[in-house]
Amino acid sequence: MSSKVKLSKEADQKAAEIIAFHGYSSLEELVEDLISKEYDKIKSGDNKEELANKLSGLGYIS
Amino acid sequence: MKRRDFLISSGTVLAAAPFLNFGAGAPLGKKMLVLGFDGMDPGIVSRLMGRGELPNMQRLSGRGVFTMMNSTIPPQSPVAWGSFISGADPGVFGIFDFVHRDPKTYSPMFSMTETLPGSLMVNIGRYRIPLKSGHIVLKREGPAFWDYLEERDIPVTIFKVPTNYPPSASHQRTLSGMGTPDILGGYGIYSLYTSDENESQADMSPNNVYYAYIDENNVMEGQIEGPKNDLVREGENVVVPFKVYVDNKHKTARIDIQGKEILIAEKEYSDWVEIEFSMISHLASITGMVRFYLMEMGGKFRLYISPTHISPRDPAVPISTPSGYSRELADKVGLFHTIGLPADTKALSQGAFSMENYITQSLSVFDESCRLFDYELQRFSGQKQALLFFYFSSLDQGQHMFWALNDKEHPYYHPEESRKFAYITDEMYRKFDRVLGKALKSIDPAIPVLVMSDHGFGPFRRGVNVNNWLVQEGYLKLSVADGVGEEISILGYADWPASKAYALGLNGLYLNMKGREKEGAVAPGERRKLLEELKAKLEALVDPKNGQKVISCAYISEDNFSKNFIDRAPDIILGFDRGYRISDKSALGTLGKEVVSDNMNWWSGDHCVDPKKVPASFIANFKIQGQVPGIQDVAPTILKYFGIAKPAQMTGKALI
Numbered sequence: 001m002s003s004k005v006k007l008s009k010e011a012d013q014k015a016a017e018i019i020a021f022h023g024y025s026s027l028e029e030l031v032e033d034l035i036s037k038e039y040d041k042i043k044s045g046d047n048k049e050e051l052a053n054k055l056s057g058l059g060y061i062s
Numbered sequence: 063m064k065r066r067d068f069l070i071s072s073g074t075v076l077a078a079a080p081f082l083n084f085g086a087g088a089p090l091g092k093k094m095l096v097l098g099f100d101g102m103d104p105g106i107v108s109r110l111m112g113r114g115e116l117p118n119m120q121r122l123s124g125r126g127v128f129t130m131m132n133s134t135i136p137p138q139s140p141v142a143w144g145s146f147i148s149g150a151d152p153g154v155f156g157i158f159d160f161v162h163r164d165p166k167t168y169s170p171m172f173s174m175t176e177t178l179p180g181s182l183m184v185n186i187g188r189y190r191i192p193l194k195s196g197h198i199v200l201k202r203e204g205p206a207f208w209d210y211l212e213e214r215d216i217p218v219t220i221f222k223v224p225t226n227y228p229p230s231a232s233h234q235r236t237l238s239g240m241g242t243p244d245i246l247g248g249y250g251i252y253s254l255y256t257s258d259e260n261e262s263q264a265d266m267s268p269n270n271v272y273y274a275y276i277d278e279n280n281v282m283e284g285q286i287e288g289p290k291n292d293l294v295r296e297g298e299n300v301v302v303p304f305k306v307y308v309d310n311k312h313k314t315a316r317i318d319i320q321g322k323e324i325l326i327a328e329k330e331y332s333d334w335v336e337i338e339f340s341m342i343s344h345l346a347s348i349t350g351m352v353r354f355y356l357m358e359m360g361g362k363f364r365l366y367i368s369p370t371h372i373s374p375r376d377p378a379v380p381i382s383t384p385s386g387y388s389r390e391l392a393d394k395v396g397l398f399h400t401i402g403l404p405a406d407t408k409a410l411s412q413g414a415f416s417m418e419n420y421i422t423q424s425l426s427v428f429d430e431s432c433r434l435f436d437y438e439l440q441r442f443s444g445q446k447q448a449l450l451f452f453y454f455s456s457l458d459q460g461q462h463m464f465w466a467l468n469d470k471e472h473p474y475y476h477p478e479e480s481r482k483f484a485y486i487t488d489e490m491y492r493k494f495d496r497v498l499g500k501a502l503k504s505i506d507p508a509i510p511v512l513v514m515s516d517h518g519f520g521p522f523r524r525g526v527n528v529n530n531w532l533v534q535e536g537y538l539k540l541s542v543a544d545g546v547g548e549e550i551s552i553l554g555y556a557d558w559p560a561s562k563a564y565a566l567g568l569n570g571l572y573l574n575m576k577g578r579e580k581e582g583a584v585a586p587g588e589r590r591k592l593l594e595e596l597k598a599k600l601e602a603l604v605d606p607k608n609g610q611k612v613i614s615c616a617y618i619s620e621d622n623f624s625k626n627f628i629d630r631a632p633d634i635i636l637g638f639d640r641g642y643r644i645s646d647k648s649a650l651g652t653l654g655k656e657v658v659s660d661n662m663n664w665w666s667g668d669h670c671v672d673p674k675k676v677p678a679s680f681i682a683n684f685k686i687q688g689q690v691p692g693i694q695d696v697a698p699t700i701l702k703y704f705g706i707a708k709p710a711q712m713t714g715k716a717l718i
Contacts, residue, residue: 057249
């Protein structure tokens with residue numbers, strides 16, 4: 001997979017704002033962090049809300 | 063006899079009874095009937111038997127045995143029935159709680175199944191079509207005991223056993239039970255239409271509450287929400303509209319939906335109504351089914367719509383083996399509930415149901431189960447060789463909701479409701495005795511019959527927020543200074559590198575291990591000392607309100623389970639003492655205001671406690687050897703009866 005990504009001007013501006021707001025050191029660090037978070041989300045399967053709905057459906061939490 | 067006396071004496075009775083050969087005095091048959099009455103408590107059975115109110119269970123045990131049976135650690139249904147299926151302790155089949163967690167993210171996740179999404183999407187117009195379809199995976203590991211019977215060509219029917227959704231591959235007749243979702247992928251999302259404006263604004267999430275606007279022609283319009291249409295780019299939910307024609311004079315209503323006309327009177331349920339949810343016009347649809355319940359008319363209009371069950375006639379996902387088995391049942395007996403736990407406990411907890419409404423629904427579910435049992439019993443009677451396992455959920459769900467009716471010490475005790483409905487628990491036990499009586503009449507008396515539960519029951523008076531306790535004791539640190547006493551999630555506000563332990567699930571406590579958790583803080587060399595320190599402190603925890611012990615035993619997992627899948631287990635299983643259970647908030651990692659607080663909910667009885675406090679029941683018309691049996695012993699016993707040696711991975715032992 002190519003490691004080079006071309007961003008639109010709008011996305012580039014937004015990325016710059018996010019980097020400034022959160023204190024990322026670079027665009028690469030921002031992208032790596034976002035990928036890591038998204039990966040965790042996929043790997044964690046059911047999210048907490050879905051799980052809460054399931055436990056509520058079973059009755060164990062109200 | 064007091065409950066405690068019974069529990070102590072039952073072991074003695076067994077020990078004193080000489081071992082008798084299985085089915086002594088009768089030729090060994092090749093058929094066996096096992097009835098699974100979820101939650102049947104040996105203390106209550108003993109009390110009612112003592113009064114002569116369970117004559118069939120009495121008769122059964124008179125030829126064999128009635129004893130308590132050890133449940134699993136913890137005594138949760140997915141774990142205990144998993145142990146029944148596998149003939150082993152939870153370490154072998156890998157399910158330790160309703161909720162597990164991913165150590166790489168700390169996120170709680172459902173233990174019984176995993177949903178793998180579809181992938182490789184292609185876009186066609188407004189549709190997104192997956193080239194590789196998504197599917198649901200059963201997380202219970204290893205073979206089921208009926209697999210060994212299949213190898214010997216012994217026909218088996220396994221009806222709705224929990225922890226078998228989706229049903230594991232088999233040529234036997236199996237229908238999935240607890241774990242089977244509704245059409246939305248949840249475990250039962252109901253809808254309520256009410257003309258009471260205040261009620262229509264109540265928070266009953268994730269369920270749907272709507273204001274019932276009835277126009278000048280006495281017509282109300284509504285809709286049933288179907289699954290999210292992942293085939294459409296926007297991913298909106300599919301909805302099916304319906305109209306209700308209200309006739310207040312005759313206290314009846316006509317519901318028009320997808321060309322069907324359903325007539326119901328006040329306080330009545332409709333039959334099951336099948337609904338088609340169109341995903342791609344004329345090409346792809348999903349069939350669900352609901353029941354309408356016209357709770358009130360006249361002064362107030364209240365219409366309850368059940369969760370949308372998967373239709374057994376045309377299941378959208380696999381719910382049986384062979385796949386046509388659920389259709390056969392629907393064709394022969396009629397449509398039936400497919401959600402694993404079908405009585406709507408949350409409708410009562412949230413106030414959509416009155417106690418009377420709940421009992422009406424509970425009895426309706428029970429009657430439906432009885433019709434299905436009659437059908438299977440008839441098949442079983444005609445077979446020369448077979449095992450029939452049939453599961454009933456009503457006793458478990460009922461005791462969760464009815465406990466406070468008979469418990470004056472419970473903070474949610476309502477004298478008025480108790481006066482009207484306290485009879486219901488004992489009545490349910492009597493109903494189950496009659497189910498057994500019917501079975502005994504229709505089968506050869508030489509056939510071994512076992513009536514069993516997965517756990518007993520006890521009060522849930524006070525909820526324990528274990529995460530609050532961990533914060534208080536300094537084992538769990540927060541990233542916000544003023545977080546103590548606030549309802550915040552540890553998933554967002556724990557200072558993980560400084561935290562040594564956290565609690566998730568209904569009985570689970572985890573160490574924050576280096577090399578295992580994402581930001582672990584406990585080195586492997588510290589592990590054992592910390593486990594023992596936590597065990598001692600947890601077992602010393604007392605309720606500040608009354609000085610009672612909160613946790614009777616904290617079980618260290620590595621001392622209690624086989625090692626196969628122990629990596630999924632909590633490091634400590636919390637065995638709550640009588641009257642206590644994990645709080646709702648703590649189960650999913652949210653902090654509360656106090657460590658221990660009153661449980662103000664109709665969900666007032668529970669079993670997610672120390673297994674010694676809620677043993678299961680074992681009633682059979684054959685003798686068993688040894689002391690008190692365990693639920694993992696049942697599968698090796700069944701196999702031995704059919705002449706099959708115990709497989710190596712089974713940690714249970716044959717009782718015959």
